[in-house]
Amino acid sequence: NAGVTQTPKFRVLKTGQSMTLLCAQDMNHEYMYWYRQDPGMGLRLIHYSVGEGTTAKGEVPDGYNVSRLKKQNFLLGLESAAPSQTSVYFCASRRQGADTQYFGPGTRLTVL
Amino acid sequence: GDSVTQMEGPVTLSEEAFLTINCTYTATGYPSLFWYVQYPGEGLQLLLKATKADDKGSNKGFEATYRKETTSFHLEKGSVQVSDSAVYFCALIRSNDYKLSFGAGTTVTVRA
Numbered sequence: 001n002a003g004v005t006q007t008p009k010f011r012v013l014k015t016g017q018s019m020t021l022l023c024a025q026d027m028n029h030e031y032m033y034w035y036r037q038d039p040g041m042g043l044r045l046i047h048y049s050v051g052e053g054t055t056a057k058g059e060v061p062d063g064y065n066v067s068r069l070k071k072q073n074f075l076l077g078l079e080s081a082a083p084s085q086t087s088v089y090f091c092a093s094r095r096q097g098a099d100t101q102y103f104g105p106g107t108r109l110t111v112l
Numbered sequence: 113g114d115s116v117t118q119m120e121g122p123v124t125l126s127e128e129a130f131l132t133i134n135c136t137y138t139a140t141g142y143p144s145l146f147w148y149v150q151y152p153g154e155g156l157q158l159l160l161k162a163t164k165a166d167d168k169g170s171n172k173g174f175e176a177t178y179r180k181e182t183t184s185f186h187l188e189k190g191s192v193q194v195s196d197s198a199v200y201f202c203a204l205i206r207s208n209d210y211k212l213s214f215g216a217g218t219t220v221t222v223r224a
C-alpha cells in the first residue's frame with residue numbers, strides 16, 4: 001500500500017515548455033486534489049476531482065489543466081510553463097464521507 | 113468565504129520548551145478543524161483533528177481544542193524535541209464541502 005505517489009519528484013522547465021505531473025493513489029479514494037505550495041501562502045487548491053471523469057476548478061486554476069480518466073490517477077498539465085508556476089506541487093486524496101486528506105511527497109518544479 | 117489565520121513564524125525554540133501556535137478561523141456552519149505537519153522534504157501528514165466544538169485532538173504529545181466561542185484551534189506541546197522541527201498548517205473543511213482551507217503555515221525550529 002503505497003498511499004499517494006507523485007512523479008516526477010523534481011523538474012526544471014524553460015518558459016513555454018509543457019509537462020504533465022502524475023498523481024496515483026491506491027486507496028480507492030473518490031476525491032483527488034492538486035495544490036501548489038508557495039512561501040508564506042500555505043497550500044492553494046488548483047483543481048480537484050470528486051470522481052472518475054469529473055474535474056473542477058479550485059482557487060488558482062489559470063495556466064493548468066487536469067484529467068481524471070482513471071479513478072486512481074489525477075494528472076496535472078502545464079501547457080505553456082511560466083516562471084510564476086515555479087512552486088512545489090502536492091497531490092492529495094480523500095475517501096468520500098471522510099474528512100482527512102492524504103498527501104503525496106510533492107513535486108518541486110522550477111520554470112526558468 | 114472560509115479562511116484560516118495562523119501565527120506567523122518562524123518560531124525557534126530550545127528543546128523541552130513549551131510550544132503554542134495560534135490558529136483562528138472564519139467559516140459558516142460547523143467545520144472540522146485540522147493540524148497538518150510537514151517535515152523537511154516531505155508531504156503533509158495529518159497531526160490531529162477535531163470535528164465539533166470542545167473536542168480535543170491529540171497526537172505525539174500535541175493537543176488542540178476546538179473553541180467555537182473564540183473560533184480558535186491553537187496547537188500546543190508541553191516539551192518539544194528536535195524532531196518536532198517542521199512546518200505546521202492549520203486547516204478546516206466544512207461538512208458540505210470538498211475542499212480544505214489552509215493557513216499560511218508556521219515554521220518551527222527546535223534547537224538542541
